[in-house]
Amino acid sequence: MTYQLPFTLTAKTLNLIASISERVGRLSALTEQAQALRLRRVNQIRTIQGSLAIEGNSLSVEQITAVLEGKPVIAPPKEVQEVKNALAVYERFNNWNPLNETDLLDAHRILMLGLVDQLGAYRSGGVAVMSGLQVVHMASPVNQVPRLIIDLFGWLKNTDHHPLIASAVFHYEFEFIHPFADGNGRMGRLWQSLILAKWNPLFANLPIESLVYAHQADYYQAIGQSTAKTDCAPFVEFILSIIQQTLREQLTTTPQVTQQDTPQAVQAILQQQPGLVAYCQTPRARAELQAFCGLKDREHFRKNLLKPLLEAGWLQMTLPDKPNSPKQQYFCAKGV
Structure with missing residues (x-):
């Protein structure tokens, strides 16, 4: 008998798929035009920070950037190790096949290196999904885990559902089974991104998990509602709404540097650093901007990038009366 997952296709889900597909097309064109390597790097770091923060990791985007740069x-130490593992996972992201169970185990081995004893192996005991001190879900019996995972991968290989739906259903069912002793949340979110990236490479670095972290209570609530209804539609709707919001944010902050009133030198800077304007929607310190741009020489950064952007009005100071203040930050002053 074909493995059937408890899922009802709702009108809201269909509307979300249409909206997401339209935004994916627009954002793909923009990022391809801009060749936004820096933006992809920032998004990847935001993804790692969001996913680990859900699990209690306290490292900031700036600290994760420092780990990436070997600083x-x-x-x-445990939190630093979690970041190093996550960075190692994303280095191998494009090598894994989301339909391959062996790749899932390999990813878990790398993601949880130095953190748990059972690396790349399914749990040997019972486990529960927790939200703080509250039990959200009791996982599947340990003796059923291997069979359930095989069935889940079989469903994924044969389903006719749109990848947006299939990835979200897989994510929920993976959390329901909870196959590993630890790292299930990280692995479920990683594997959904991997499934989506095979549909459209844009999803390899889309920082969905930052918004999941911002709506963490709703994330667990969606899991609980789906479990109570024996229907993962609430979780699918939640995840698709998060994807929709993430794409809206990316479209809002991805710069288009065709303004005729922009000096040529500034246009060149923005083309070379296509994610800079989006990054500066939040005020940033000089060191943060310099690290984002990948420039080691402080004077070169100040003279050839920071100063032209300030003079052209693309960036402004948070403390304009104290330009040399150690608390000085810079933010984007132009619409994008």
């Missing part, structure tokens, strides 16, 4: 970070 020392003052933080609990």
Whole structure:
């Protein structure tokens, strides 16, 4: 008998798919035009920060960037190890096949290296999904885990559902089974991104998990509602709404540098650093901007990038009366 997952296709889900597909097309054109390597890097770091924060990791985007660059970070060793593992996972992201169970186990081995004893192996005991001190869900019996995972991958290989739906259903069912002793949330979110990236490469670095973290209570609530209804439609709707919001944010902040009133030198900077304007929607310190641009020489950065953007009005100071203040930050002053 064909493995059937408890899912009802709702009108809201169909509307979300239409909206997401339209936004994916628009954003793909923009990012391809801009060749936004820096933007993809920032999004990847935001994804890692969001996913780990859901699990209690306290490292900031700036600290994760420092780990990526091999700089020392003052933080609990376990949290630094989690970041290093996540960075290693994304280095291999494009090599994994979302339909391959062996790749799932390999990803878990890398993601949880130095954090758990059972690496790349399914759990040997019972486990529960927790939200704080509250039990959200009791996982499947341990003796059923291998069979359930095989059935889930079989469903994924044969389903006719749109990848947006299939990835969300897989994510929920993976969390329902909870196959590993630890790392299930990270693995479920990673595997959904992997499924979506095979549909459209844009999803490889779309920071969906940042918004999931911002709506963490709703995330667990959607899991609980789906479990109570024996129907994962609430979770699918939640995840698709998060994807829709993420795409809306990306479209809002992806710069288009064709304004005729922009000096040529500034246009060149924005084309070379296509994610800079989006990054500066939040005020940033000089060191953050310099690290984002990948420039090691502080004077070169100040003279050839920061100063022209300030003079052209693309960036403004948070403390204009104290330009040399150590608390000085810079933000984007132009619409995008």
